Amino acid sequence: RGLLWEAARPLGRTLWLCAPSGNSKLQASVVEGAIWDTAGQERFRSVTHAYYRDAQALLLLYDITNKSSFDSIRAWLTEIHEYAQRDVVIMLLGNKADMSSERVIRSEDGETLAREYGVPFLETSAKTGMNVELAFLAIAKELKYRAGQQANEPSFQIRDYVESQKKRSSCCSFM
Numbered sequence: 001r002g003l004l005w006e007a008a009r010p011l012g013r014t015l016w017l018c019a020p021s022g023n024s025k026l027q028a029s030v031v032e033g034a035i036w037d038t039a040g041q042e043r044f045r046s047v048t049h050a051y052y053r054d055a056q057a058l059l060l061l062y063d064i065t066n067k068s069s070f071d072s073i074r075a076w077l078t079e080i081h082e083y084a085q086r087d088v089v090i091m092l093l094g095n096k097a098d099m100s101s102e103r104v105i106r107s108e109d110g111e112t113l114a115r116e117y118g119v120p121f122l123e124t125s126a127k128t129g130m131n132v133e134l135a136f137l138a139i140a141k142e143l144k145y146r147a148g149q150q151a152n153e154p155s156f157q158i159r160d161y162v163e164s165q166k167k168r169s170s171c172c173s174f175m
């Protein structure tokens with residue numbers, strides 16, 4: 001296992017069932033994809049391009065307990081702008097939200113940065129699973145919308161969807 005294995009690991013495969021609406025006959029297609037976990041460290045930069053260059057979506061994670069991980073997001077966004085597909089779906093995630101006692105990055109700071117770059121934002125926890133499904137679901141809905149876009153179909157806005165679902169989960173979390 002060399003540099004390439006350390007730079008990116010396959011996390012799993014996805015199967016999207018796409019059924020474009022507005023068709024008289026149901027045309028469902030199964031689209032297969034792959035999810036890769038790429039390394040964040042500087043020393044892998046030159047290698048990780050190869051893994052995200054053709055990606056349809058990128059989840060950009062920082063650690064809410066680690067300021068340098070947050071500070072490197074701007075550099076990643078600049079790099080993505082240079083190397084990734086022009087229409088790539090990007091989502092910013094502030095991970096380790098379960099570690100509130102060690103938090104150094106406020107949720108508002110993540111939101112402000114995301115707004116600046118026009119990307120959706122969520123705080124997540126890989127430990128508790130908080131918002132993990134929502135992040136992947138939002139990306140899947142965006143890609144499905146793009147793939148089957150019909151002329152008179154209402155447009156799907158990933159940022160609005162994430163914001164509405166975030167509100168919905170916080171409004172009902174006490175129930």
Ligand SMILES: Nc1nc2c(ncn2[C@@H]2O[C@H](COP(=O)(O)OP(=O)(O)OP(=O)(O)O)[C@@H](O)[C@H]2O)c(=O)[nH]1
Pocket residue numbers: 038039040041095096097098099124125126127128
């Ligand atoms: N409490 C908590 N720990 C987490 C969470 N996500 C990851 N960790 C822990 O953080 C450590 C680093 O996780 P990794 O997934 O290796 O982090 P990474 O950013 O992918 O690291 P690189 O691959 O080196 O870029 C591990 O010990 C994980 O168990 C989380 O949401 N909450």
